[in-house]
Amino acid sequence: MTSKVNNSDFWEQRYKEETAHWDIGEVAPAFVKYFSRTGEVCKPRLQNVAVLGCGRGHDAFYIASCEPRAGKEGFASRSSQDVVQVHAFDFSESAINYCNKVKEENNVKNIHFHQANIFELVKDKKWKGYFDLVIEHTCFCAIDPNKRSEYIELVKYLLKPNGKLVGLFFMRDKELGGPPYGSTPKIIKDHFKKDFKEIVELHPESCLHSNLNGEEWFGVFETTS
Numbered sequence: 001m002t003s004k005v006n007n008s009d010f011w012e013q014r015y016k017e018e019t020a021h022w023d024i025g026e027v028a029p030a031f032v033k034y035f036s037r038t039g040e041v042c043k044p045r046l047q048n049v050a051v052l053g054c055g056r057g058h059d060a061f062y063i064a065s066c067e068p069r070a071g072k073e074g075f076a077s078r079s080s081q082d083v084v085q086v087h088a089f090d091f092s093e094s095a096i097n098y099c100n101k102v103k104e105e106n107n108v109k110n111i112h113f114h115q116a117n118i119f120e121l122v123k124d125k126k127w128k129g130y131f132d133l134v135i136e137h138t139c140f141c142a143i144d145p146n147k148r149s150e151y152i153e154l155v156k157y158l159l160k161p162n163g164k165l166v167g168l169f170f171m172r173d174k175e176l177g178g179p180p181y182g183s184t185p186k187i188i189k190d191h192f193k194k195d196f197k198e199i200v201e202l203h204p205e206s207c208l209h210s211n212l213n214g215e216e217w218f219g220v221f222e223t224t225s
């Protein structure tokens with residue numbers, strides 16, 4: 001039986017009815033912490049970043065706003081073509097319309113929203129090995145659990161060699177009938193271990209939804225080829 005979460009209408013309704021309770025209205029603090037520390041999206045080479053299941057785009061806008069900064073390499077600033085390019089995907093029309101409105105109001109040039117089913121991205125050769133980073137924020141827990149291996153294949157398809165998935169995952173070892181669907185650190189690691197190495201160990205992160213504290217886990221996986 002096909003799961004309701006495979007149907008974009010399910011998600012569209014949540015945005016239309018204002019029942020998108022996962023939406024914290026701002027970038028997740030875990031990403032601010034990680035990217036401020038690593039400066040990963042501010043390096044002196046062009047970077048493309050994908051945000052999967054971007055919702056209202058808070059994480060995507062944050063990453064697009066990261067300023068190039070002078071580093072040990074001695075560069076003063078990057079030229080405009082070096083600015084990170086963010087491609088954010090979601091199959092809810094309302095979510096993408098919202099994102100495009102914010103983009104226009106703020107005249108953000110280096111962000112691109114796509115209304116698309118993420119599982120269809122592998123059909124477009126343009127995206128093969130296109131991204132340095134893929135951002136995951138409670139998308140893995142939102143998809144049909146039967147499609148988890150397909151999700152890993154998708155991330156592999158999108159990333160360049162040595163690209164990274166930077167993820168804030170929802171974890172709950174009891175399955176309450178999703179979405180969100182439960183998982184555990186072991187389940188996540190088992191999915192990634194064949195083709196990725198874990199470079200930031202999965203660990204709980206504080207979350208702006210106080211009722212979810214302890215259930216959001218942050219980790220980074222790098223492709224091994």
Ligand SMILES: C[S@@+](CC[C@H](N)C(=O)[O-])C[C@H]1O[C@@H](n2cnc3c(N)ncnc32)[C@H](O)[C@@H]1O
Nearest residue numbers: 011022053054055090091092116117118137142
């Ligand atoms: C739990 S929400 C998280 C949204 C966002 N990352 C956030 O934290 O606010 C999951 C999002 O993934 C999107 N989504 C679920 N399955 C998808 C698919 N197959 N293709 C594209 N988007 C999908 C939904 O529309 C929804 O916006």
